[in-house]
Amino acid sequence: MNLFFDESGDFKAGVSMAQQGEAYQVEMPSGKRAKVRAKDVLLQFASPSPAEFMTEAQAIAADIDLDFLWEVAGQEEFGFAELGTEYFGHDPKPHEAAGLIMRMHAAPIYFQKKGKGRYKAAPETALKAALAGIERKRQQGLIQAQYVEELKANRLPDAMRNIVHQLLFKPDKNTIEYKALDAACNELQIAPQRLMLAAGGIASAKELHFSKFLFESFPKGIGFPAIQIPSLPELPVADVQAFSIDDVTTTEIDDAMSVTRLPDGKVKVGIHIAAPGLGIKRDDALDAIARQRLSTVYMPGDKITMLPDELVDAFTLAEGKVCPALSLYATVDTSDWSVLSTETRAEGVPIAANLRHNDLDGLVTEENLAANAGDYPHKDDLSLLWQWVQVLEKARMLKREAFGLRPEQNNRVDFNFYVEDDVVSIQRRKRGAPLDKIVAELMIFANSTWGKFLHDHGVPGIYRSQGMGHGWAAKMQVKMVTHAAPHQGLGVDQYAWSTSPLRRYTDLVNQWQILACAEHGVTAPLAAPFKQRDADLFAIVSAFDAAYSAYASFQSDMERYWCLRWLGQEKGDAPTMQVDAVVLKDEIVRLTDIPLVIRLPGMPQAARGAQVRLDLLRWDEVDLSVEARVLEIQQANSADAVEELDEEMQEDLLEADAEPVPDDVAGPVADATDK
Incomplete structure (x- = not known):
């Protein structure tokens, strides 16, 4: 018997x-x-035999018209033998x-199983809905294949x-568009980003990196709503002729300085900060815009400002205007350069000049300053x-050493990026040049002085602190706190970011507090x-840290992208490119x-500081990778150079100690650069 x-659920036959x-x-x-x-x-x-039986049964199953069978079945529960008699016209x-x-078993949308050999035809409405779904999936499959x-x-x-x-960046994996992209990538063995570049969905690798950042950090776009320029209080006009020092590309001019010679031989140095505060x-429409962005985003050749252009124009310290400013005056005894007193006040400041690094760096050198040589404003x-x-x-260096740190090295090189029509130039600038140092030291002085000013008045602010943890890595980490605390890396007892309120929300918050x-x-x-x-102040610190980290990472990626573009420009048609x-x-090198x-x-x-000669084989602007081989390793540099590299590693290799520095200025201290 068979x-x-x-x-x-799997039907079989046997002896x-x-x-x-x-x-x-x-x-x-x-x-x-x-x-x-x-x-x-x-x-x-x-x-017949079980094998022949299954072959004949499968042929019968394939020949059965499901729609006709469903109509024959009616709406009552039935056994398969009963339906077989109706369908075949004889006992099956x-x-x-x-x-x-x-x-029937293979068509559950037509027939519902009710027990051993018993079924019930699906209701008409359910069947139609199921068939419509199947047809929709079939059509989607055809579209997906297309x-x-x-x-x-x-x-x-x-x-x-x-879409x-x-x-690319946040796909819904249930859509036919994503399934089609995924299938095409699998067949071609290519990443989705590269396929989109090839198909024209993304115009270039630059747009790919920029679009990813905007999608993640600015999902609503980078445009500003319509704004109304706020009215300002009547301000006394300062009796100074202030000037700023910036790169030629700078538009958010946050700071300027002035020097007034007093009758008694002393001098009054003014540090003037743009005063959007x-x-x-707090909590008005403009504050909502600034708080949402938290900082200007920098990248080579472009930036996304924290504030609308018309608001920046109203407060930037532009040449030839009397600008609202928060001023810090320091009375200095030039006999020993001691600070006798400081004063803070809001006022209108006449801006006599916007000096530019590009024009003056070659003139304002240490040698010319020492010899009183050269002619410049x-x-x-x-x-x-x-x-x-x-x-x-x-x-500062004495205090820094008292904290147990080495003096800063001023002989490292910074780089400025300039991009025009997608052609990049990268210029080396030695850190610690006089103009850089003047700006940076005055900003450190202002941020430290105002930090103490807030603390002495019992008013909270947003401070940068370094060196409060245990262990080397913890000591090098820069933290944001709401109370005065030392910044050992800078060699100051407190440091409250206050000198860039046009481009950092923390500085705007501190400016409100200082004005109060x-x-x-x-x-x-x-x-x-x-x-x-204030819980809101802690929330600002947390949000700023997250945003600033994301912005810094993007800036780093874009600088790396433009470095690769520079390599392409310099290589020309050569198969490879040799560089120093x-x-x-360890295995980490930086091009010279x-x-x-x-x-x-x-x-x-190779020892840290050793010079190496590399052959760059290929690089990729999409994943920002570089393939290279070492041609030659030379002797390590001097102990001073190695010490300099130790300093650089703290800034270049530790994210905790890194600051996103705009490409328009490089100051002597990363945490103090305000341009």
Whole structure:
């Protein structure tokens, strides 16, 4: 006797060898024997053989018209034999009954199983809905297949044009567009970003990096809503002729300086900071814009400003205007360059000149300052400031050493990026040049002085602190706190970012607090926008840290991209390119001519500071990778150079100690650079 049975939804036939109680010992056509429960047996038949039986049953199943079978079945529950009689017009033969069962079982949208050999036809509405779903999936499958073919031919389907960024950066994996992109990438063995570049969904590698950043950090776009320029209070006009020092590309001019010679031989140095805090108020519409962005985003050749251009124009310290400013005046005794007193006040400041590094760096050198040589604007003022800031720097270095740190190295090189029509130039600038040092030291002095000013008035602010942890890495980490704390790296007792309110929200917050102290004195804790232990202040610190980190990472990626573009420009048609580099640490080197850091796995061991000659084989602007081989390793540099590299590693290799520095200026201290 032969049996037709159900084995977990899989229908089989075999020869019954023996029966023991409620189970059969069945031999399958393959010769394998299996135990089959009696309740799973649907049919018994004598002939043909099980193998022929299954072939005939499958042929019957394939020939059954499901729609007609569903109509014949009616709406009542039935057994397969009953339906077989209706459908075939006679009592079904075993192979016909088996084919009928197999067909119904394979079509659950038509027939619902109700028990052993029993079924019920699906309701008409449910069947129509299911069939519509199947047809929809079939059509989607055809469309998806069409998309795949278009993508494989490097053509972007129209349906994908408006969702390219979503497909690349945050895809919905259930959509046919994503499934098509994924299938095409798998067939072509290519990354989605590269396929989108080939198909025209992304115009260039630069747009790919920029679009990814905007998608993640500016999902609503980078445009500003319409704004109204705020009215300003009547301000006294300062009796000074202030000047700023910036790169030629700088538009957000935050700071300027002035020198007033007093009758008693002393001098009053003014540090003048743009004062948007006089017009923007906490929780107003402009504050909401600034707080949402938190900082200007810098990249070579471009930037995304924190504030709308018209608001920047209203407060930037532009030449020829009397600008609202928060001024810090320091009365200095030139006999020993000691600070006798400081004063903070809000006022209108006449801006006599916007000096530019590009015009003056070659003139304002240490040698010319020492010899009183050269002819350039504000020469006497710059000479006096140069003398003072050297004293300020020396005092910081003594305090830094007291904290257990080495003096700063001023002989490292910084790099400026300039991009025009997608052609990049990268210029080396030695860190610690006089103009850089003048600006940086004055800003450090202002941020430290104002930090103490807030603390003395009992008003909270946002401070930068370094060196409070345990262990070397923790000591090098820069943290943001809401109380005065030392910044050991800078060699100051406190450091509150306050000198760039046009491009950093923390500085705008601190400016509000400083203005409250200057106006209200001892009652400032009651009048300041932010009170002690204000939860909103902690929220600002947390949000700023996250945003600033993301912006810094993007800036780093874009600088690396433009370094690779520079390599392409310099290489021309040559198959490879040979360059010089210096060993930073283990297998990490940095090119000499541009700030491109490369990891070389398997590089022969070389001392830190050693000069190496590299052959750059290839580089990729999409994943920002570089392949190179070492041609030659030269002797390590002097101990001074190695010490300099130690300093650089703290800034270049530790994210905790890194600051995103705008490409328009490089100052002597990364944490103090305010341009």
